[in-house]
Amino acid sequence: MRKELFTAKNVIVQGITGSHGAFHTATMRASGTHIVAGTSPNKAGQVIDGVPVYATIHAIQQDHQVDISVIFVPAPFAKDAMIEAIEAKVPLIICITEGVPVHDMLEVKKQAEQSNVTIIGPNCPGVLVPGINKLGIIPASMGTPGRVGIVSRSGTLTYEAAAGLTARGIGQRYIIGIGGDRIQGTNFIDCLRLFEEDDEVSSIVLIGEIGGSSEQHAADYIKSHVSKPVYAYIAGHSAPIGIQLGHAGAILGGEGETAASKTEALQQAGVTTSISIVTLIESVK
Amino acid sequence: MRLLEHEAKALLRANMIPIPEGVIITKHDTRSSIHLPTVLKSQVPVGGRGKLGGVVVVKSKEELESAIDTLFSLDIKNYTPNVLLAEEKISILREHYVSLLIDRDSASIRLIAYKDGGVEVENNISSHDFLNIAIDESTLDSDAKQLASYLEYDIKLVRPLLVHLYATFTRNDATLLEINPLIYTTEGTLICGDCKMELDDAARFRHPEWNFEDKPSDTNFVSLDPDGSIATIANGAGLAMATVDAVAARKMKPANFLDIGGGANTASILIAFKRIMEFKRIDAIVINIFAGITRCDEVARAIIEAKKQIDSLPPLFIRLAGTNFEEAVALLAAENITTMASLDECLAAAKEVTHA
Structure with missing residues (x-):
């Protein structure tokens, strides 16, 4: 992921005529995001809130260059929407839609990797580059321009961290919610690389959760590749261990999935860790 | 969604995968169709039932009735079966x-x-x-x-x-x-x-063909400590976990985890309050809502309703932010219920009223 992806100008909304799509098109435009068009299969030719509606991305591309697509289409159609954007070679695709089947994401992820485009999400609040671009549903008021890069799996904790830092007068360069689904377009490491390479970022906040091993991989990456200070919190220290259905989790090393072991891995990578979101916000310098 | 063994095996059979011959036994069946010897298996949606007595080999007709009764009443990790599976014994x-x-x-x-x-x-x-x-x-x-x-x-x-x-x-x-x-x-x-x-x-x-037994799901409300002193209500799994963690970080005992989810309404939040009242040692309830799709005013209405319906409700420490926040604060203020600016303030105040 290059930083230019997020500061690019021409944004479209797939599913612009739905209630979420229409509502958030308005909030994104109110925050200065340059939305050139939207798609809706049966409503081509309409104008929503001053934005022209097309049937397909291909049709939009006859009139505009498309840099970024933000997707709000309902879950049953999200796979087709993402694949349409991939085939149209839209460089940055952000899928807000919740409830995309995991088998659909396997297919999307495979196609995205072959096509060299970036997908963020699904089931995520998107990206806020305060003062520059609002790409999704993170309220612009939560952020303020500055030099922290925030990446989080949890939507609500993305807001919490951004709002908490803003209240302390610490601004952010990026606020990225990567979503909590099993298969994610973009992971922690992609975001850490972006933050490390962007000179506008001077410190990093990482918010993880119990389950999976992406925080362990993030810790390995930080150890070898990240020079900037990282502050982290893993949600779920007090969570009960879920009732395991099969043996597969245990065979594949489910013990590393607790908040404590993830926190330890991050500490060993030199990360400043917190045991609550409150202390995380206080710890950032 | 977890399937019961017999539900999963029906899918295997439909895809031409060999499974043992078997019949499903409900509580009021006649048992005549069961061939002996048979392996009786409790149909519960959890692993490890074999070690807990949930699988029994039955050789004679005399043993069958009592084995069936025993399995129907056997609790396995908080589940008792609605059906049993009787399968042929495989060599x-x-x-x-x-x-x-x-x-x-x-x-x-x-x-x-x-x-x-x-x-x-x-x-x-x-x-x-x-x-x-x-x-x-x-x-x-x-x-x-x-x-x-x-x-x-x-x-x-x-x-x-x-x-x-x-x-x-x-x-x-x-x-x-x-x-x-x-x-x-x-x-x-x-x-x-x-x-x-x-x-x-x-x-x-x-999958309109999906028609499986409903299993109770406790993903939204999880009891953490029956003696816990702080109950929590939050929205979103991440924020709900973070709220519990913050209580523990303040050296207080969280009683429960509750994610009221994105589409929370007054009725579902009221149910949550009632479940919290089943805990014996609650000194305070911390409510932490960062609303996106959830609306703060809906939560506020539920809080007001809970105050009216539930006697001796412990003190509430409420933090609301996000969608319809102003409306919610106004609704609560009209009932003399105050809100706080941050989770941290709520926890500091809750600590004041905590006995242990």
């Missing part, structure tokens, strides 16, 4: 472990196999001698070869099984399909002794 030569699952890290379907299957499988596996490979439609032939050579069987025996398992997995939007044990019988065939299957709830829209 076992070898037992293996085989599963398909979705792997987050590699964003692929993986095939896991281990030579020695059975109930202790995860304890017996020494680190690297199990098979763990990515599996895909386009590589099924070579995947089957690897599995056959790992389990030391003829490819002709293994390939159809794997092809059908893969089809069962993908057609049904499964996230886990675990065969343990996969039995090699004295007749030289492979048959699925037990099956655990998890399907992706998100894919329900394209």
